[in-house]
Amino acid sequence: MAPRRTARHRAADPPGCRRHGLRPRGGRPELTRDTDVLVLGGAGVDTIVYVPELPLPYADSYMIDSGIRTRAGQTGDFVALGLSALGLRTHHLDMIGDDPEGELVRALHRDRDIPLTAVPQPAGTKRAVNLVAPDGRRLSLYDTSRSHTDDRLPEPVVRALAAGSRHVHVSLTQPCAHALPVLRETGVPLSTDLHDWDGENPYHEPFAHTADVVFLSAAALKDPERTMRGIVERGRAEVVVATAGAEGAFLLADGELTRIPAVVPRAPVVDSNGAGDAFAAAFLFGRLSGEPPARCALYGAVAGAHACTVPSTRAEAIGRADLLARAAEEESAPTAARPA
Structure with a gap:
């Protein structure tokens, strides 16, 4: 059950929240520059299925002895969780449905004391199914019916929350794409994660060219350095990081490409889901702490391995x-860290 909201809490809501029928949930909102990171988008629910192998051979049925579990946590949720665990004051803004999945998302933020401003999503809360192999690899199936190209986060709310934050991390979703011009106008530093971008899909380009810090996976890149330098040349990025799993990561900062070695996990690898989000959260922790890019990337590698x-x-x-x-x-x- 959500805590009772007093007049003091209502008075602290971001300008535009009450007008748009929005309520921050999960804790007391931070509405001055006391908020370290505002996370936009990426809230949702995943159903986790541990399968015997990937790709999964065709069969009429499989017996899943480990269970099939549904829990809150998609990319924005995990970035917010990682930032909060590192002591950064974090606020999450996204579109969420009035459904059981939405309540799971709200409960996660409530339990972790991460303020959440939920914009009503008539189509329902985003959800996905993750098939996870014994070696930790995953295959994600995203339900795109829960979003539409005209979905938007209310501009007054975006402006108010961004103005109260030191940094904004933007998820790769349609509402966030619409919010990019507004965010840039606020002057607040931005980061984004392009995930498995192939370097060519035009949908990713506004994110890549608007952010100051860009994360992406090297998995689909034929030439990571070329793609990374292209992001810098065409956009505003000061730092670009391409993660490469067990091969570590590529870091492009101040015109120099550096190879960041992978960190050996302290326990058996069971699941790679959320490793990129953990990397981004720890990197941003380092950046907001004033650390140089190489050390920020080391923080990311440690968090990703964990x-x-x-x-x-x-x-x-x-x-x-x-x-x-x-x-x-x-x-x-x-x-x-060594030259790539």
């Missing part, structure tokens, strides 16, 4: 003390 040891059925992120301790160990090891 995420691979956590089953998808649990929403758990590395804490600040563990992150800093493991990063210090990695820095003292013989291997270090």
Whole structure:
């Protein structure tokens, strides 16, 4: 059950919230520059199915002894969770349905004390099915019927929350695409995650060319360096990071491409779901703490490795003390960031 909202809480709502029928949920909203990171979009629910292998051979049926579980947590939720676990004051804004899945999202934010401003989504809360193999690889099936190209986050709410934040992280969703011009007008630094962009799909380009920090996966890139430098040349990015799983990551900063070694997980790898979100959250933690890009990427590698040891059925992120301790160990090891 949601906590009772007093007149003091209502008075603290962002300008435009009451006018648009919106209510921040999950904790007290931070509406001055006290908010470290505003996360836009990426709220939803995943159903996790552990399968014997991927690709999954055709069969009439499979017996899933590990269970089939539904839990809140898509890319924006996991970034917000990771940022909050590292001590950053985080606010999440997205479109959420008035349905059981939406209540799971609200409950996750309530339980973790992460303020959530929920814009009503008539089509329902976004959802997906993740098939996870024994080696941790995943296949995600996204239900695109829960969103429409004209979905929009109310401009007054976006402006108010962005103006109260040190940084904004933008998910790769249609409502966020519409919000990009408004966000740029606020002057607040932006980051985004292009996920498995192939370097050519035009949908990703406004995100890639508007953000100051760009994350993406190298999995679909024929030439990661070329794509990364293209992002810098055509847009505003100061830093571009392409994660490469067990191969580490590529970091482009100040015109120099550096290879960031992978961090060996401390426990068996069980699930790669959320590793990229954990990387982004820890990188942003370093950036907002004033660390140089290479150390931010090291933080990301540590957090990503930790995420691979956590089953998808649990929403758990590395804490600040563990992150800093493991990063210090990695820095003292013989291997270090090197030219790509």
